[in-house]
Amino acid sequence: MMDPCGAVAVLDSAICRGLTKQELYAECNRQHTDCAVVFHLLPHADQRSENGGESYARAVMTMRLGFAKPQQQVVFVDPLTGRTYRVDYCWRLADGTIIVAELDGMEKYTNPGMTNGRSMQIVVNEEKQREDGLRRAGVSVIVRFTFGDVLHTERLDRKLAEAGVPKAVAEVHV
Incomplete structure (x- = not known):
């Protein structure tokens, strides 16, 4: 039901x-x-x-949408800083391309429980540093999307397709 x-x-x-x-x-x-x-x-x-x-x-x-199933909670290590980053979704393509996708919410920028008293500017800067670390760890493409994109599937479909996320061999549409 x-x-x-x-x-x-x-x-x-x-x-x-x-x-x-x-x-x-x-x-x-x-x-x-x-x-x-x-x-x-x-x-x-x-x-x-x-x-x-x-x-x-x-x-x-x-x-x-018929995209290939991603790996989830994959850990990457920044070779420069040694910091570890866990991503929500990851696709490793045959040509070596690594695509990650992150489900973003505004809470991580505004909720005091998630910002630990840091300003929005500091949180945004840390996100930039995280993306730089992921790229140094071999990530080719980073896709950011919101739950609004999930609800408006055409937006999510466009973001994933533009990033090069492959479609599954046998699509299952519901």
Whole structure:
């Protein structure tokens, strides 16, 4: 009954909390209802999403827009500073190109709990330093998008396509 991309976010959360895919399959089998949708969506679940927004965005990218499934929470090390950076989404292409995408929210610039008392200027400067570090670590392209882009899929589609994110061989549109 739920939007498939939203359902993937729920499945991600359940798996992240320790439920195995096998346990979810077993529970569906115990129910006397049609669980075909759950069986269809379960392969799309991934416990590496850090929040529902990341899960939903990944589901939109792959299931609605047909992009290749990204790796999530990939760590890069800046060879100059030794700092580590974890990215939301990463695609490594056969030609060596590395594309990362980051789901951005305004909270990291304005929420005192996330800025730790730093000014917006300092936070923006740190984001610039982070992007520089990612490039030194081998990242070729950095795509930034908002949840608004996820909801207006044509914007997300354009950003990912312009960045060179490949489409999946077999597209799944929902």
